[in-house]
Every structure is written in C-alpha cells, then in structure tokens.
Amino acid sequence: xxxxxxxxIQATKTSxxxxxxxxxxxxxxLSEIAAExxxxxxxxxxxxxxxxxxxxxSRDGERYQLGLRFxxxxxxxxTRDPAYEMTQRHVEALAEETGERAQFVVEDHGLGIYLHVxxxxxxxxxxxxxxxxxxxxxxxAGKAILAHYPxxxxxxxxDQWGLPAHAANTITDREELYEELETVRERGVAFNRxxxxxxxxxxxxxxxxxxxxxxxLAVAGPSHRLTGEWLDEEIPxxxxxxxxxxxxxxTYASDAGSRDHIVE
Amino acid sequence: xxxxxxxxIQATKTSxxxxxxxxxxxxxxLSEIAAExxxxxxxxxxxxxxxxxxxxxSRDGERYQLGLRFxxxxxxxxTRDPAYEMTQRHVEALAEETGERAQFVVEDHGLGIYLHVxxxxxxxxxxxxxxxxxxxxxxxAGKAILAHYPxxxxxxxxDQWGLPAHAANTITDREELYEELETVRERGVAFNRxxxxxxxxxxxxxxxxxxxxxxxLAVAGPSHRLTGEWLDEEIPxxxxxxxxxxxxxxTYASDAGSRDHIVE
DNA sequence: GTCATGAATTCCGTTATGCGGAACTGATAA
DNA sequence: TTATCAGTTCCGCATAACGGAATTCATGAC
Numbered sequence: 371x372x373x374x375x376x377x378x379i380q381a382t383k384t385s386x387x388x389x390x391x392x393x394x395x396x397x398x399x400l401s402e403i404a405a406e407x408x409x410x411x412x413x414x415x416x417x418x419x420x421x422x423x424x425x426x427x428s429r430d431g432e433r434y435q436l437g438l439r440f441x442x443x444x445x446x447x448x449t450r451d452p453a454y455e456m457t458q459r460h461v462e463a464l465a466e467e468t469g470e471r472a473q474f475v476v477e478d479h480g481l482g483i484y485l486h487v488x489x490x491x492x493x494x495x496x497x498x499x500x501x502x503x504x505x506x507x508x509x510x511a512g513k514a515i516l517a518h519y520p521x522x523x524x525x526x527x528x529d530q531w532g533l534p535a536h537a538a539n540t541i542t543d544r545e546e547l548y549e550e551l552e553t554v555r556e557r558g559v560a561f562n563r564x565x566x567x568x569x570x571x572x573x574x575x576x577x578x579x580x581x582x583x584x585x586x587l588a589v590a591g592p593s594h595r596l597t598g599e600w601l602d603e604e605i606p607x608x609x610x611x612x613x614x615x616x617x618x619x620x621t622y623a624s625d626a627g628s629r630d631h632i633v634e
Numbered sequence: 635x636x637x638x639x640x641x642x643i644q645a646t647k648t649s650x651x652x653x654x655x656x657x658x659x660x661x662x663x664l665s666e667i668a669a670e671x672x673x674x675x676x677x678x679x680x681x682x683x684x685x686x687x688x689x690x691x692s693r694d695g696e697r698y699q700l701g702l703r704f705x706x707x708x709x710x711x712x713t714r715d716p717a718y719e720m721t722q723r724h725v726e727a728l729a730e731e732t733g734e735r736a737q738f739v740v741e742d743h744g745l746g747i748y749l750h751v752x753x754x755x756x757x758x759x760x761x762x763x764x765x766x767x768x769x770x771x772x773x774x775a776g777k778a779i780l781a782h783y784p785x786x787x788x789x790x791x792x793d794q795w796g797l798p799a800h801a802a803n804t805i806t807d808r809e810e811l812y813e814e815l816e817t818v819r820e821r822g823v824a825f826n827r828x829x830x831x832x833x834x835x836x837x838x839x840x841x842x843x844x845x846x847x848x849x850x851l852a853v854a855g856p857s858h859r860l861t862g863e864w865l866d867e868e869i870p871x872x873x874x875x876x877x878x879x880x881x882x883x884x885t886y887a888s889d890a891g892s893r894d895h896i897v898e
Numbered sequence: 899g900t901c902a903t904g905a906a907t908t909c910c911g912t913t914a915t916g917c918g919g920a921a922c923t924g925a926t927a928a
Numbered sequence: 929t930t931a932t933c934a935g936t937t938c939c940g941c942a943t944a945a946c947g948g949a950a951t952t953c954a955t956g957a958c
C-alpha cells in the first residue's frame with residue numbers, strides 16, 4: 371500500500387535547494403525563496419532558521435544569503451586530495467608562459483569541475499570560474515580524463531549526462547566520441563576545437579596517479595590565437611612537462627598543517 | 635504534552651553534521667561516520683544517499699568524502715559581496731610589500747572569516763587559511779571590525795562567543811576590550827601583540843562602506859620581526875592607503891559576468 | 899569447499915516530526 | 929484609524945524519518 375519509493379530525505383533536499391537558490395539569486399527575502407521553490411512560507415522559515423542557526427546562512431535585516439561557513443567547506447572540498455593543491459603552481463606557470471587561461475579540472479559525479487583557474491593577463495579577476503561545472507564530452511580537459519577511464523565508467527557518465535551540443539563542433543555521437551578518446555589516449559593530448567564554445571579552442575593533458583587520471587591540465591583561448599604549432603605542439607609540451615613533474619611526485623606528500631584557535 | 639521546543643529541522647541538522655564530519659576527518663566509511671555521530675547505520679546511510687544524489691558528497695568505493703559541488707558554493711559565498719573580490723589585489727600587494735602574511739577578514743555570525751590570505755614568501759602553499767574562523771576579540775582584524783560596530787552588536791557577539799584566552803595577552807575582560815576598541819576607533823588602526831598566538835603580532839585597519847565596517851585588512855607575522863616603527867607606522871600606513879582606495883570606489887561596481895554552459 | 903566476520907544495504911513497524919493552512923504580530927503607509 | 933504586506937508562531941494531521949532487525953555482499957580463515 372504505502373509506496374516506499376526513493377530512499378532519500380525530503381527535508382535535507384529542501385534545505386539544500388534553499389541553499390542552491392541563495393547561490394543562484396544572491397541575497398533574497400523569505401517570501402521570494404518560498405515562491406521560487408513553491409514552498410509554504412512557514413516551511414521555508416523553518417528551513418532558513420535551521421540553516422541560520424548552523425551558520426550556513428546569514429541574514430542582513432530581511433535578506434538571507436549564503437553563510438561564509440561555506441567558504442571553509444569549499445576549501446576543504448578543493449583540497450580533499452593533496453594532489454589537487456600541488457597543481458596550482460603549474461597552472462599559474464602555464465598561464466604565465468602561454469598568456470592564456472590555464473586550468474586544472476577534475477571529475478566528480480560525471481562532471482568536470484574547475485579547481486584552479488589562472489589567466490595570463492592581469493585584467494581578468496582572480497579565481498573567476500573556480501568551482502564551475504562542465505560536461506566532459508565537450509572540453510579538452512574532459513576528454514583527457516575520459517580517455518583514461520574504463521569504458522563502463524565512460525558509458526555511465528554518458529548515460530547520466532548525455533552529449534548535449536554546446537557549440538557547432540561538439541561531438542554528440544557516442545561512437546564518434548569513443549574514437550576521439552582512442553586518439554586522445556594514443557597521443558596523450560586532447561584538443562577542443564570550438565566544441566564547447568564557438569570561437570574558443572583548448573588543449574589538455576591528463577594528470578595520472580597509479581595509472582588512473584585524477585584530473586587534467588588545460589589551456590584555452592580564442593581560436594584565432596590558439597592555432598597551428600602553438601596549439602598542436604608547443605602548449606601540449608609545456609603541459610606534458612608539468613604533468614610529468616606532478617606524476618613523478620608519486621608520493622604526493624601530505625602535511626596536516628598547523629591549526630591554531632579555530633572555531634568550529 | 636508534546637514539547638514544541640526548537641523550531642528547527644532535525645534531518646537538516648543531521649545531514650549537515652555528516653557533511654561537517656567529512657570536512658573534519660576527510661574520506662570516511664559509513665560506519666565511522668555513524669559511530670562518530672552516534673547515529674544508526676540505516677539513518678546514516680539514508681542521509682549519505684541523499685547527499686550523494688545531490689552531488690554534495692562523493693564516494694570512492696567504500697569511502698565517502700565532500701563533493702566538489704561545495705567548491706562552487708564556497709566561491710559563491712566568498713564573492714557574495716562584490717567588495718570582497720576587490721580586496722584581493724590589495725592583499726596580494728600588502729603581502730608583497732611587507733613580506734609577511736596579509737589577510738582580508740570579514741565578520742559573519744560574530745566570527746571573523748579569512749576571505750583572502752597571501753604570504754610574502756612563496757614557500758607557503760597558496761590559499762592556505764582561507765575560510766578559517768577566528769574569534770574577533772583576540773585578533774587585530776577582529777578588533778578593527780568591532781571598533782566600528784554599535785555597542786549592542788558588540789555585546790551580542792561577546793555574549794555569543796565569550797572572550798576565551800588564546801595566548802598570554804588575550805583580552806578576556808569586557809571593560810578592557812571596550813577601552814581597547816575605543817582606542818582603535820580613535821587611531822583608526824588595531825594592533826594585536828601576541829593576543830591570539832604567542833609569538834605572533836598583527837595590525838589591521840577597517841574597510842568601511844557607508845560608515846559601517848565590512849571587513850578589515852590585516853598583516854601578521856612573528857613578533858620579533860613585526861615591531862617598532864615598522865609595526866606601528868609603516869605597515870598601518872600601507873594598509874590605510876589600500877583601505878582608502880577601496881573606500882573611494884564607493885560604487886563597488888559589480889558585473890554579472892558571462893556564463894557559458896554551466897551545469898547546475 | 900564451509901564457516902565466520904564485518905560492512906553496507908534493505909525492510910518494516912512505530913511514532914516523532916516535518917508539513918501547510920490559519921492565526922497572529924509588527925512595521926509601514928494611506 | 930485602517931489596510932497591507934512580510935515574517936513568525938500555532939496547531940492538527942499524515943507522512944516520512946527513525947532505529948532495530950534481517951539480509952546481502954565481500955573477504956579471509958580453516
């Protein structure tokens with residue numbers, strides 16, 4: 371009689387949906403959030419009060435917004451693997467040497483997440499794009515990662531997210547992608563020729579540990595600038611050197627770091 | 635009969651406690667988390683499943699860990715006010731000029747949160763300390779902020795967090811702190827002489843907007859190096875110049891930024 | 899091969915608890 | 929004064945979150 375469908379907790383989902391709404395729209399009033407999510411105001415109030423009590427949400431008069439406690443959580447996620455931290459200086463160096471945007475991307479839940487982003491020019495604001503999520507099939511970093519995953523895992527990911535077209539050249543056919551990944555595996559380098567955004571090219575190499583890709587280093591820029599030998603050879607060589615150095619530090623030494631009076 | 639005590643949601647609290655546990659201990663098994671929080675394994679399982687479904691938790695075989703979705707949330711929190719972003723280059727410049735650790739700290743829920751941290755020497759790993767939470771009464775940045783808050787708000791914060799001693803010189807007396815804040819307000823500069831950690835000095839200036847402190851710029855370092863004119867005059871002058879420049883940009887222009895194919 | 903162990907997952911009855919509607923409060927303005 | 933609007937509190941109900949028990953699954957000992 372009673373449908374025992376999903377084994378998940380509704381209240382938790384609702385709370386995170388509220389958090390997500392705050393992430394999307396910025397400071398908002400209770401009534402706006404309730405309307406947005408089609409919840410009763412009393413319910414919304416209870417969730418916001420709970421989140422506020424735990425310091426995951428702040429309020430300024432009538433407006434609620436994300437609590438800065440998420441900054442800590444975000445850092446913890448970003449450094450959950452010591453190897454993630456070691457890539458930062460390589461990303462900086464790549465941005466410096468190429469003058470283009472350099473990135474370090476890892477896979478989580480079948481999506482690519484930008485963990486480090488640096489731009490060659492100083493004009494662009496720092497840290498912009500960190501945490502951003504992209505599909506793996508349409509980016510050089512994503513293809514570099516997928517190329518070194520077992521086929522079953524690749525299929526799982528494609529089943530989950532599909533192969534939506536983002537630009538004219540996006541690979542939207544599964545077989546075609548398999549072939550592309552084969553090529554990437556052979557060359558050790560992935561390219562993105564206007565597959566993600568029209569007018570934007572990119573190239574990436576995997577960073578491996580124990581034979582498994584833990585992420586990818588990538589460089590992206592306007593297709594008129596990223597072309598020829600520069601795109602095909604020179605940039606990949608810089609990235610390969612960086613990836614190689616990272617992989618040699620096989621131990622990826624981790625240190626706990628000192629902690630003084632931290633409030634939890 | 636039925637006690638209607640706290641108007642908060644238990645399930646949400648439990649879910650966030652699990653997230654917090656993962657932040658603290660890193661990758662963990664279900665049974666470890668259940669034991670740590672004294673929850674039934676079936677309950678823990680349901681929460682983890684829910685969090686995993688929403689991509690806020692990842693699992694690698696038998697171990698659960700924070701999902702990288704928190705990286706995005708953390709960035710969103712860190713940039714919830716456009717003014718927060720504009721301080722980064724000043725923090726970098728201060729670290730460069732002083733050769734010491736420079737920080738930008740804001741208040742949330744009565745605590746100080748480090749939003750930007752840069753060190754003069756390149757040896758130290760980047761971003762370390764971002765998101766960290768400290769008591770306001772025992773740091774130069776905290777005192778710079780409190781000095782420009784109305785008395786009632788200061789009392790609220792002290793009621794909530796007390797004045798715990800962290801080092802030999804920590805101010806633990808309310809009246810004494812009031813006087814100190816008065817001095818800070820007059821001078822426009824706050825000092826921390828081994829009040830937070832023995833052997834560590836610091837100095838800070840508030841960054842104000844519409845007369846209200848939105849945060850503080852701070853420089854900290856070993857007490858033997860941070861002393862005399864250097865600590866009392868020169869560093870504060872650099873910080874004041876930076877704060878002044880920030881405050882002149884009263885508009886704090888915000889731009890939405892382009893978004894390409896972002897997966898939510 | 900069987901049996902023991904330990905962890906994760908599923909099942910299930912109970913009842914606490916999360917829910918929305920309604921009532922109430924408080925601020926602002928007409 | 930009354931009207932309006934947002935936020936908060938109250939309250940009864942039915943659901944869904946809970947923990948204990950049973951089951952599955954993997955691993956290792958003998």
